[in-house]
Amino acid sequence: MLERTFCMIKPDGVARGLVDGIKQRIEKSGLKIVKSRDLTVSEEQARKLYAVHKEKPFYSGLVKLITSGPSHAIEIEGENAVSRLRKLMGATDPRQADPGTIRGDYKEDNIYTADGTMKNVIHGSDCTENAKHEAAIFF
Ligand SMILES: Nc1nc2c(ncn2[C@@H]2O[C@H](COP(=O)(O)OP(=O)(O)O)[C@@H](O)[C@H]2O)c(=O)[nH]1
Ligand SMILES: [Mg+2]
Secondary structure, X not given: OEEEEEEEEOHHHHHOOOHHHHHHHHHHOOOEEEEEEEEOOOHHHHHHHOHHHOOOOOHHHHHHHHOXXXXXXXXXXXXXXXXXXXXXHOOOOHHHOOOOOHHHHOOOOOXXXXXXXXXXXXXXXXXXXXXXXXXXXXX
């Protein structure tokens, strides 16, 4: 199925200069970048993006991290784009992410911020419905 998905290089990834390298990996995998832009995520956008996590203990740290500096939003198109991007990203916890994945290869020595929020470089939608919803927040 030809699908669109959404991803965002989070402030920790942008601050480390990983935008171009990550975009090259996405394109090299055969996925097409159809839109991309720099932005700093607002509180309101963060609350929309992470609405499903609002009851989690790490929610406030998540909102704080994603709004902490410049991010880079990307919309992607390709056959089975959602699952292909998730595979390319690797596991949520970078310590569990396989070598060759974005989160695995760009893992920091200390994956936690001072207040205990997990840094994992990139967000990616988990289904086409959420991809559409998330892309509409940022494009
Ligand atoms: N501190 C902490 N952060 C987490 C944990 N699980 C998820 N997160 C963060 O919350 C984000 C959203 O979680 P989730 O949707 O489950 O993972 P993703 O879809 O792989 O990004 C993750 O990318 C992490 O930044 C956790 O157990 N502890
Ligand atoms: Mg998720």
